[in-house]
Amino acid sequence: MVLIWHGVDEIPTDFGPTAVTIGNFDGVHRGHQQVLATLKSTARHSGSRSVAVTFDPHPAQVHRPDTAPDLIMGIEDRLAAIAAHGVDAILVLHYTLAFAQQSAEEFVRGIFVDALRASHVVVGHDVRFGRGNSGDLATMEELGARFGFEVVVVEEFTEQASAAEARAGASLADGAAHSAQDLDDDAERRRCSSTWVREALDAGDVRTAAEILGRTHMMHGEVVHGAARGRALGFPTANLAHDSVGHIPADGIYAGWLVDQSGTRWPAAISVGSNPTFAGVARQVEAHVIDRPDEAPEAFDLYGQRVAVEFVDRLRGMVAYRGPEALVDQMKLDVDQARRVLAGVGSGA
Template identity: 65%
Template structure:
């Protein structure tokens, strides 16, 4: 970071992760008066997918060229949840993961503004002057050609350029990031640009492989492990059940190979079930992960209850099926676990 982008001390600073020193503010008042200069971008960044990553890389490069701090301005909750909560899209990731993923890109500061109807009523001019100029002292703003901001989304790229010329900052407009084959999983994807909508569509059909390629990493959920019906334990395949309030888009019902990451950061290979357990006439969707290679000395006491864990989805093995009784289900579960173990072992060798 440029020396003039001073540390905010204790005001508004928050450790985003054990490895991060990113400045994290939840309000304009948290930004120190002497912060800046900066190069910034704004957006919701749900998923922090490869398209978002390209924008953030441009911000970092522009900031380095101008000896400025690289800053992201984002919003919580998602604007759609405020303006049309009945039809707002399900978010790909929760706030904690979004903040961590943004920090991991190498930015210097993150301003996560509280989005309210009052805030949404700000004119484009007032928003840019208060946030970009007075608070963050922007030298440049990096945006896509489809940028919209201010009351009723009345501000667009031309508005931003006019404000930049008046208020003294440069506007850098970048093209959408279109993914080339082999990112595409279907003939209909064509030269589709990376987007949060594409990720959601893939997850809705259980295509976690395509979702992962658009994201640039495995799709994940995060939540507390809670007590369930203990049916998996009775069948010989105990599971860690995520609380219904867990963060992250729930993919289509089915069985997946993936990873469970515990609170200490250990990654465990897992077979993950998403669905309502139709063999037992279940009605509530749940996400539960069976850790495959539990340590032999802890088979009986391997307890994750109460922990906040992350579940990552790598491959979909099959859809959800109602079996005729527990015996058939147990036989299928053994096949699922064996297949997940094989896939994850291959994945480990390839990444190692």
């Protein structure tokens, strides 16, 4: 069981020695996963316990709330994703402007040395910490020599950036999902980052996002009542509440999965957008479960459930049709294409 502490006062006084890493870990992408794997290996070989230190809220939301990027995942999903990589403990630090005023030395001494009794600190080359991000790798190594911990530097994890990276979710003509091997052999390699994931999602390119994340991108939220237009057209949808967590990809139609609160994964055609055919305004994420069990509709009532929606591939952009009949014809095509795409990738997470 992974221990989760919300503040240094929750850390047992006899916990340690530890191997520690620090980061925002938004998305827990493949670069983060490499850091966590190095952390575990370092802890195992040094006879210490592995601890990942992260922040809530994200520092950008505190320093520049008006321009901070949308987070890839919420804090609960982030902690679950970190925990899934087998660390012994996670320390969540409440980030405030007052907290940010600590010098680099004050931060390291208070968290790594006094609270966690760190014997090793695992970081990337670009680590920054302390007031105004004044601390860097050289600072960490100098503090390590002074306070008695070893600094382990993780090499950057890169992924091939395809020449088609800006494809903005072009549809799959053959209905088969692409894999990492489909990227051009001579494509430029790019450092895996949360920024790159957001760029891909904002372009609707959920396949590239999945390659960086090492899994499909998902959102979590409660299913709420909508305008019931989908049901009237023969395509009932599960509408996510507007306070759902997870980065919303570009408007369009996607093939993906809906995971209900029992853990059952249902194939789905997912709509993201403002329903332009009906002059909608607010963006909505709604999932139509393909081939749902109509023989017992009362057993498939998702209202009030907290579900996950996973995005496998973008089928097309959002289009305003001349009327409901044209929209229904297109929705039939979308469902058929989503069914083919999902049949090619299986139902694994």
